[in-house]
Amino acid sequence: MEILKRKILRETLISRENDVSYGTITAATIYLKVFLTQDIDDMGMYTDMEYVNRPWETPASIGNKPNLANNLVNELVNKGLNFPFMSGATTTEVPPPFNKDLRTVNRVVSDFYTYGMQVTGFTNNKLNEYVTTLRNQKYRKGYIAKSEVYTNFLGVNINGISTITSPNNPVFPKLFPVVYTKLGNNDNKLGTVYQTTGIKYVTYPSPSVNETINIDTAYGITDLRNFISPTNPDSVDTVISYIGEGFNPTNTTLSAITKEELYFGIVSEPEVTSDVFIDRGSSSVMDKHLRLSEIVGVQHLVRYGNKFYNINENNLE
Amino acid sequence: MASGTYGTVRPADIQPSDAEIFVHYTTSRSSAGEAALTKYKGEDLLVKIANPNNTTGFEIFGGLYTLKLPAANFSKKGIYTIVIKPIEIRAKIADCGVLSTLPDVKGIIFDVNTIDVKFREKFINNGLIGYRVEYLDTNATSDTKISNFFRIITSNNKVEGTNTQMTTSNGQLAIRYLFNDASANVFCTLSPSSAPTSRPNTGNNGFPYLGTMGQNVIITNTFFNPIMIEIEMVDHDIETLAYGLFANQSKSLEDGVYTIYNFSDQIYKQYNLYEIKDKFTGKPLFEVRQLRTSIDVSKEFNNIKNV
Numbered sequence: 001m002e003i004l005k006r007k008i009l010r011e012t013l014i015s016r017e018n019d020v021s022y023g024t025i026t027a028a029t030i031y032l033k034v035f036l037t038q039d040i041d042d043m044g045m046y047t048d049m050e051y052v053n054r055p056w057e058t059p060a061s062i063g064n065k066p067n068l069a070n071n072l073v074n075e076l077v078n079k080g081l082n083f084p085f086m087s088g089a090t091t092t093e094v095p096p097p098f099n100k101d102l103r104t105v106n107r108v109v110s111d112f113y114t115y116g117m118q119v120t121g122f123t124n125n126k127l128n129e130y131v132t133t134l135r136n137q138k139y140r141k142g143y144i145a146k147s148e149v150y151t152n153f154l155g156v157n158i159n160g161i162s163t164i165t166s167p168n169n170p171v172f173p174k175l176f177p178v179v180y181t182k183l184g185n186n187d188n189k190l191g192t193v194y195q196t197t198g199i200k201y202v203t204y205p206s207p208s209v210n211e212t213i214n215i216d217t218a219y220g221i222t223d224l225r226n227f228i229s230p231t232n233p234d235s236v237d238t239v240i241s242y243i244g245e246g247f248n249p250t251n252t253t254l255s256a257i258t259k260e261e262l263y264f265g266i267v268s269e270p271e272v273t274s275d276v277f278i279d280r281g282s283s284s285v286m287d288k289h290l291r292l293s294e295i296v297g298v299q300h301l302v303r304y305g306n307k308f309y310n311i312n313e314n315n316l317e
Numbered sequence: 318m319a320s321g322t323y324g325t326v327r328p329a330d331i332q333p334s335d336a337e338i339f340v341h342y343t344t345s346r347s348s349a350g351e352a353a354l355t356k357y358k359g360e361d362l363l364v365k366i367a368n369p370n371n372t373t374g375f376e377i378f379g380g381l382y383t384l385k386l387p388a389a390n391f392s393k394k395g396i397y398t399i400v401i402k403p404i405e406i407r408a409k410i411a412d413c414g415v416l417s418t419l420p421d422v423k424g425i426i427f428d429v430n431t432i433d434v435k436f437r438e439k440f441i442n443n444g445l446i447g448y449r450v451e452y453l454d455t456n457a458t459s460d461t462k463i464s465n466f467f468r469i470i471t472s473n474n475k476v477e478g479t480n481t482q483m484t485t486s487n488g489q490l491a492i493r494y495l496f497n498d499a500s501a502n503v504f505c506t507l508s509p510s511s512a513p514t515s516r517p518n519t520g521n522n523g524f525p526y527l528g529t530m531g532q533n534v535i536i537t538n539t540f541f542n543p544i545m546i547e548i549e550m551v552d553h554d555i556e557t558l559a560y561g562l563f564a565n566q567s568k569s570l571e572d573g574v575y576t577i578y579n580f581s582d583q584i585y586k587q588y589n590l591y592e593i594k595d596k597f598t599g600k601p602l603f604e605v606r607q608l609r610t611s612i613d614v615s616k617e618f619n620n621i622k623n624v
Contacts, residue, residue, distance in 0.1 A: 004546045009554045013388055016583035018614050030386040032548075034363075034401065036329040036541040037380060043447075043471065258422055258506055259471030 006032060044266040047258050064088040115153075115246040125203040125238040130164055130180055139170045139178065148183060153250045158185045158197050165191025178203045196243050203238040328380025329541035333363035334435075336541070337404045344395040355390075359404065362386065384546075394550050402543035406436045406536040410528045411502065417481045417493035424506040425450075425528050426476065426494070440503045445473040445536065450507060453533040462535075468507040468527065470536075476504040560585050567621050574613050575606065582618040 013027040058070040066086040068074045073086050130145045131138055146162040160183030167176045179191045184198030191200065245251075336359035343350025362385055368378040384399075391397055412426040429440045439445060448470045452463045477500040481493035494504050509525050528534060564585070565578040573590040586608065593603040 004544065005549070006546065007549045007551055007554060009556060010392060010394060010550050010552055011557055011585075013392055016579060016581070016585065018583075018617055022584075022612060022614075025388055025392045027388045027392075030388055030391055032384040032386065032546070034382050034384050034544065034546065035380045036331065036382060036401070036544065037326050038329040038539070038541045040325050040327055046472070258419075259508065261508055261510065264508065 042267055044263050047260050060085050061088040113246060113248045117244050118241055119244040120241045123238050123240045126201055127203055137169055139164060141168050153245050153248045160198055161186045199242045201238050201240055330377050330379040331540045333360040335404055335538055336401055338362050339400045341398040342395055394552060397548040399546040403538045408432055408534055408536055410530060410532045412530050414494055417495050423510055424504045427503045429501045429503055442474045443472060445470045447539050449537045449539055451535045455533055470505045471508045473503050473505040475500045476502050565618055574616055576616045578618050584612055587612055
């Protein structure tokens, strides 16, 4: 543990003013700066534990009337006692403020998923997926490269199409900024700032070397970063945008966790790799597999080979 | 370029309420000082500092805190030893048990309603991960804390006890624990809690000790490393010595008052200068410089230089 030593002069606390306070300590506070650190260690991976629903319990009331099938209610009724909960009343307990980092009563799993923010970035253009077969119109607005009806992460049916939404008939290589979508819902929001399904691309025309391209918000891109794109078909000249889905039931689950000690300090699943390849050669699959029952280790395999196995020892230590 | 290694020391960004401060005072190093420590709340003495990188709102600057010591309690000459350590939560183990669906998962149970109100929010699901549990021996007549013995909480969840049929016996029921967020009991798994392979878990012979029902424990966070600060309050240092060497001084030839000023020309010290003579022969015996206990304010430097 670190020990800090400080020497403080009491004179700095004492008043030397020419008044009644002369020679007395008039300072109220002594200020020091301290620096706190934390030594950290990764506990490693946790193990999910599934929740087990509580056994079904007999409700205290049904239809705001005491349910005599409930043993407690039955007992109370027999004794002539009546409480509000027997008539369906509930407590007025105020739940704590909702915090996505905590599990609280009256919250369902879906309350802890966050989604809906626009995600933007740069990428290379995907126009090669939207090429038509027409000689004179390599790229054509409205051309549907792909269509698919699918269910998104919220369980909503999407009539997805991949198409160029603007401008009319972009001409290669001098393209206007071309807006095209991948499996966005086929509605009037497609290719606009209001598109919330699928992925939207905006490809800018190839600029001169070191020319700066200004990205504007007309295509729904809120990220106003500028980029420089050399004249290269593989250059990064496209802005991609989509609505982020975050963690949701399609890519993760929420559950209680526990720490198994064998995984203490282990941050990823152990991976098993095979360094032994057994070449059965031309043996039939019906061959006596009982021979393998006597094998308890790799060394047995090597000794027992008898030309029955070819062991690839390249990776054996 | 990443080299595959990583640092394990980070600036702590605790809330002041996560710490508590203890102070010990002694007048000198030859004295043992006060018998008991004085406790202060962390939120009373520690102040967070704003991170200048965030210009829109308050964001804590990790690691650096201002320690505000009340001068009324820290102004005596002597040595103050200040220890800043994570705050302790005093609790009692309500029960020890296993989970209903996973009987191999052992742990200890706390009743949140018996915890101090200001700490209850920490007993949320997995809010105690990384906390340290230390044990008290309530049967001991002195030094009730069991030395060199602690466990680390690896997970905690709200549970409720339920009668579960045991798989080893016919019709035998036992209390096991089910997860239930509406419950006020918290099930904590600890580490180490596995028996060594040489002494398997049969008969609990090799099972590490996790605690017993009703045992008092101390739960402490591990958010920062404890530090100790030794503050020595002194009357003189190089600054006051400099007053005597370099600051203004005056000697009243009328009444023999010798005045030393500080660098702000305020009276720092005053002395009476006089001579002791033999009362019969008048022979000078001693020249004396005696510290005055009362200040003659007429010797203010501004008064003197304007004479």
